[in-house]
Amino acid sequence: MNFSHKDLSGKLAGHNIRPSFQRLKVLEYLIQNQCHPNAEQIFNELQNVIPTLSKTTIYNTLNKFADAGLVKVLNIEDNEARYDIITETHGHFKCEECGTIYNFKIDLDAVNVEELKGFITTERNVYFKGTCQKCLLNINYSKRKEHVS
Amino acid sequence: MNFSHKDLSGKLAGHNIRPSFQRLKVLEYLIQNQCHPNAEQIFNELQNVIPTLSKTTIYNTLNKFADAGLVKVLNIEDNEARYDIITETHGHFKCEECGTIYNFKIDLDAVNVEELKGFITTERNVYFKGTCQKCLLNINYSKRKEHVS
DNA sequence: GTTCCTGCAAAAGCTTTGCAGAAGA
DNA sequence: TCTTCTGCAAAGCTTTTGCAGGAAC
Numbered sequence: 001m002n003f004s005h006k007d008l009s010g011k012l013a014g015h016n017i018r019p020s021f022q023r024l025k026v027l028e029y030l031i032q033n034q035c036h037p038n039a040e041q042i043f044n045e046l047q048n049v050i051p052t053l054s055k056t057t058i059y060n061t062l063n064k065f066a067d068a069g070l071v072k073v074l075n076i077e078d079n080e081a082r083y084d085i086i087t088e089t090h091g092h093f094k095c096e097e098c099g100t101i102y103n104f105k106i107d108l109d110a111v112n113v114e115e116l117k118g119f120i121t122t123e124r125n126v127y128f129k130g131t132c133q134k135c136l137l138n139i140n141y142s143k144r145k146e147h148v149s
Numbered sequence: 150m151n152f153s154h155k156d157l158s159g160k161l162a163g164h165n166i167r168p169s170f171q172r173l174k175v176l177e178y179l180i181q182n183q184c185h186p187n188a189e190q191i192f193n194e195l196q197n198v199i200p201t202l203s204k205t206t207i208y209n210t211l212n213k214f215a216d217a218g219l220v221k222v223l224n225i226e227d228n229e230a231r232y233d234i235i236t237e238t239h240g241h242f243k244c245e246e247c248g249t250i251y252n253f254k255i256d257l258d259a260v261n262v263e264e265l266k267g268f269i270t271t272e273r274n275v276y277f278k279g280t281c282q283k284c285l286l287n288i289n290y291s292k293r294k295e296h297v298s
Numbered sequence: 299g300t301t302c303c304t305g306c307a308a309a310a311g312c313t314t315t316g317c318a319g320a321a322g323a
Numbered sequence: 324t325c326t327t328c329t330g331c332a333a334a335g336c337t338t339t340t341g342c343a344g345g346a347a348c
Contacts, residue, residue, distance in 0.1 A: 091262070201304085204337095
């Protein structure tokens, strides 16, 4: 998919965020790469487009987006935040072999927790960890090869 | 509850961890304070018991416990890890007012996710955020007072 | 006598802050 | 003009690493 400058500006304006060039590019990147990037990845990618870009701006922008509710911050590991354009409630699966984070549909909005009666819940997160199918196949393949040789 | 040296040593031995004094104290602390402490809190508390204690040892110990599957690392915020003695599957609720992390019962082991067919899931985490009842009551109380005065 | 553990100091890595100049309203 | 934004440099924080002395088995 492709997004016009107008689409992107509109989205920012809807959250009271001024449409600077840097912000538009970060937003565009997040929409086109829904792969839960961290600040580093976004920075590296956009440096090609904006040579003078600084990491501070990436952080400023991401924090602004997060405050505005445009993106969600994922803290699956403790040493880096990952950013997710907010679409609908979904869970995350992190493969501990390859590091890929997958989305999966799960609806916790309906879940009613007895112990949280009287609490206000504003955010519901689910993340699983394990090994993804791709890596499992690779591991099995390696083992078979090992066995043969 | 109180735990004898023998109980604690046994628990460590069961995970192939040598029962040094420091490790026993960290374990004891985690069992007696199931309040999801971070490294800092554990360090401060245990410094009273072990004056020569260093933060490195806290990290060494917690990492060892985590590797052995004795504790679970919670990454609800990105700037600090919190540690949770593993008991049974439960969710975490973090109050954004007072910072307290509450446990609640939720069983995701039964959840079957179509999109994760062929994946191996080793860890399932749920965390909610919002405002706890205690803080909600305080906020309401303040508002009432404000209104009266 | 080895191997493992502790803790100091230093480093590493992610993120925030201060600030001055530039851009936008 | 006045506010907001960018990006450099520096600082802040949590966590890890290197290493030497000490403890445990």
